[in-house]
Amino acid sequence: MNDSPKEEIKDKIHPDHSLLRKDEADFLQGHQTRWYNLRFAVRVFLEFMKGFRALHFAGPCITVFGSARFDGKHEYYHRAYDFGKAIAEMGGTVMTGGGPGIMEAANRGAFENGGRSVGCNIKLPHEQNPNPYMHKWVLIKYFFVRKVLLLKYSYGFVVMPGGFGTMDELFETATLIQTKTIKNFPVVIFGKAYYEPLKSLLEKMIHEKTISVNDMHLILFTDDVQEGIEHIRKYLRENYYMKPAKPSPFLFERWNGRKHQ
Numbered sequence: 460m461n462d463s464p465k466e467e468i469k470d471k472i473h474p475d476h477s478l479l480r481k482d483e484a485d486f487l488q489g490h491q492t493r494w495y496n497l498r499f500a501v502r503v504f505l506e507f508m509k510g511f512r513a514l515h516f517a518g519p520c521i522t523v524f525g526s527a528r529f530d531g532k533h534e535y536y537h538r539a540y541d542f543g544k545a546i547a548e549m550g551g552t553v554m555t556g557g558g559p560g561i562m563e564a565a566n567r568g569a570f571e572n573g574g575r576s577v578g579c580n581i582k583l584p585h586e587q588n589p590n591p592y593m594h595k596w597v598l599i600k601y602f603f604v605r606k607v608l609l610l611k612y613s614y615g616f617v618v619m620p621g622g623f624g625t626m627d628e629l630f631e632t633a634t635l636i637q638t639k640t641i642k643n644f645p646v647v648i649f650g651k652a653y654y655e656p657l658k659s660l661l662e663k664m665i666h667e668k669t670i671s672v673n674d675m676h677l678i679l680f681t682d683d684v685q686e687g688i689e690h691i692r693k694y695l696r697e698n699y700y701m702k703p704a705k706p707s708p709f710l711f712e713r714w715n716g717r718k719h720q
Contacts (some may be wrong), residue, residue: 465547506600508609513597516705517577518612520554521546521691524628525619535620538649538684539564542617545688547574554613556580556605557598561619563590569596579608591668606631615645615691620653637674643696646678647687654680 485491487594523542529535541660543565553561553569555562557578569576570592578596580589589596599605610632617619618629629648648654658680664670 475675479560489557502602503604506509506604507607510597510599510604513595514577514579514608514612517552517554517575517595519614520552520577520612521549521615521617522554522609522613523561523617523619524556524621525565525617526621526625527556527558527560527562528622529560529564529620531564535561535650536564539617539619539682541626541685542619542649543568543574543576545684547572547576549688549692551575551614552577552612554579554609556609556624557589557593557596559588559590561621563592565617565619566590567592579605581605610635610641611646614695616647617691618646618648620650633674633678636677637670643698644677645691645695647690648678649682649684649687650678651680651682655715683717 485495491499519690521545523539527541529539539561541648545568546553546565547569552575553565555565555578557566557580562578566578567590568574576593578589578593580596580598581602582598582600589598597608599608606628609628616629616632618625629646632641632644632646636644636646648657651658661670661675663677664674675692679687681687681690
């Protein structure tokens, strides 16, 4: 029996919520014992190694961010599918968060059109079941580990309409570009009407000098999938030779997704 009505309501909505998030939530509650912190650090290390192992042969990737809440009837779902298809035709691997909605659409666009499709999923109580359109995917426990993996193997980014998670991913990426932690990585923000308030906010930041005009030169706002793909292609052509990694027989490695072309 639950100790309070509040706990009873929480269990009815997400019965496994506390189990899924307890480890990370406990860590973020402030002071912990040294032994707890050491064990948590080891778990984080193992999560990174699991991700590195699973995705080492996945690239070169273009990561598509966006909401899990747009179903197959929505226009944004169809445009994300088009992006996935176009990335595949360009020779890239589509990387997403591995869930439904926009993520599913982008993976599906590559999967159904001869491209490579991978995902980096997260354990959540809802909205994050893996979609069936991935050749390879990995399930990660911690948000910050997942964000690193989504960035690590990518050479460009497509930001479809989304909510808090999408904004978190967009601004983390923009901050890394601004600080030159990652260089010359193009960002396509799709949906001019949806993102008009965001564009206005960025223009205000420029006016107030909290960011510079140069911070925006890699970011393209568009409603045209092909324009977005050409923006990505331009910067990749000028700055990167995207050579996929190959498995080493000496390490008993293999890529069990689609073979590299």
